[in-house]
Amino acid sequence: MGNDLLPGTLDMLVLGSLTRGPRHGYGIAQHLKKISEDVLDVGESSLYPALQRLLLNGWVTAEWGASENNRRARYYKLTASGRKQLAAENREFDRMILAIQKVMSCA
Amino acid sequence: MGNDLLPGTLDMLVLGSLTRGPRHGYGIAQHLKKISEDVLDVGESSLYPALQRLLLNGWVTAEWGASENNRRARYYKLTASGRKQLAAENREFDRMILAIQKVMSCA
């Protein structure tokens, strides 16, 4: 039931989910859903392509490991460059939101 | 230089530009650019398809007229249904923004 998220924000959301430490894909999806109180519902078919992008750009690294309960899982970790990217996307996002709100509050 | 706007928000922005009265396409683009202080830069090739969508959905109507300086121009006007749509999109947008900000402020 949770609606589509705003396109263009997925990479930022994923990077943001990794600031507190590495997570695996499934964990990222759950984290987003939980923190947003079910507003954001990222399907895995959106998530994994996003993670591929982030890997390609060097914004995260991946490492196989074991999840809390003995299952194999691929942990994604924010790199220094990823942190910069996150900051940049955040700034840009705020800029946009502000601009949009100016328009919306009429003037 | 003004960057891409957030995808998915264009319809809302266009509808929002019409709350104060009818405008023609070119005027909408200028209005957005001006109010947002050059942050939003909607190309006409993004704008006209959007206007077509809005027409198809009955959220705006179009009427030919003359612009301030003797040029032929097509004026787009918000309908009642368009006003409802705008309100709905606004609510949804706020919901998303709030959710995203929750994620971004860590937690």
Place this chain on the structure above:
DNA sequence: CGTTTCCCATCGTTTATCGATGGAAGCACG
């Protein structure tokens, strides 16, 4: 055992936006 939960991932489709392009009509200027 069978089912659920966890966790990975790909493929094909859809949809939005953009860049490039084209045209016509008024205006300003030399």
Place this chain on the structure above:
DNA sequence: CGTGCTTCCATCGATAAACGATGGGAAACG
């Protein structure tokens, strides 16, 4: 009068992002 700038319309093809459907394997759970 011609040239070019601004205004205003619009379409087309490419690109990229996100989604739905789908598939599979391995641990845990009853």
